[in-house]
Amino acid sequence: SQQGEEDPQALSIQEGENATMNCSYKTSINNLQWYRQNSGRGLVHLILIRSNEREKHSGRLRVTLDTSKKSSSLLITASRAADTASYFCATVRSGTYKYIFGTGTRLKVLA
Amino acid sequence: DAGVTQSPTHLIKTRGQHVTLRCSPISGHKSVSWYQQVLGQGPQFIFQYYEKEERGRGNFPDRFSARQFPNYSSELNVNALLLGDSALYLCASSLGSGTYQETQYFGPGTRLLVL
Numbered sequence: 001s002q003q004g005e006e007d008p009q010a011l012s013i014q015e016g017e018n019a020t021m022n023c024s025y026k027t028s029i030n031n032l033q034w035y036r037q038n039s040g041r042g043l044v045h046l047i048l049i050r051s052n053e054r055e056k057h058s059g060r061l062r063v064t065l066d067t068s069k070k071s072s073s074l075l076i077t078a079s080r081a082a083d084t085a086s087y088f089c090a091t092v093r094s095g096t097y098k099y100i101f102g103t104g105t106r107l108k109v110l111a
Numbered sequence: 112d113a114g115v116t117q118s119p120t121h122l123i124k125t126r127g128q129h130v131t132l133r134c135s136p137i138s139g140h141k142s143v144s145w146y147q148q149v150l151g152q153g154p155q156f157i158f159q160y161y162e163k164e165e166r167g168r169g170n171f172p173d174r175f176s177a178r179q180f181p182n183y184s185s186e187l188n189v190n191a192l193l194l195g196d197s198a199l200y201l202c203a204s205s206l207g208s209g210t211y212q213e214t215q216y217f218g219p220g221t222r223l224l225v226l
Binding site: 033035041042043044045048088096097098099100101102103104 | 156169215
């Protein structure tokens with residue numbers, strides 16, 4: 001079974017609003033990564049946060065990681081219609097090269 | 112630079128047949144991973160190869176196998192296809208630096224339909 005679980009499963013917001021999605025995982029990790037997928041195509045890497053980091057920014061993206069709670073959040077600020085996609089978190093279990101993806105959050109940004 | 116390429120883009124097979132999917136990594140990348148993504152779910156890790164050696168394996172039956180060639184391209188083979196093998200198969204490449212802090216770059220995928 002997949003390790004990561006994203007919450008919410010689906011999110012619909014207006015353009016310009018912020019979107020927050022959360023990810024929980026079960027075991028100790030090397031790092032956590034967020035990916036975007038448009039219409040069932042290949043995934044695009046957004047950001048990687050290491051297990052010893054607590055927050056990271058990249059453009060309109062802000063990621064936090066709480067290893068004590070085994071959770072992460074992705075914030076997209078000032079959302080655009082082009083941000084409409086599915087977002088997945090992926091964890092790399094400590095001591096392995098095995099990537100475990102969550103179930104994804106489907107984000108819809110309405111123009 | 113070209114990204115990760117996969118072939119074919121679409122494939123239709125019948126139950127019991129065999130299929131081979133191909134992946135070419137980004138130039139300079141030595142690691143290739145394979146994932147299965149069933150509609151509505153996240154990708155499931157199948158294999159990771161580095162320098163032609165298997166470096167990780169997910170919970171898939173032995174009907175699934177893969178290999179990596181000296182030019183770092185890779186093949187995923189699935190024998191005795193089942194209806195449940197219908198999915199998008201994704202290939203991802205990474206530098207293969209030996210650390211765990213690697214970014215994976217995904218190809219567009221091969222959509223397999225088993226009838």
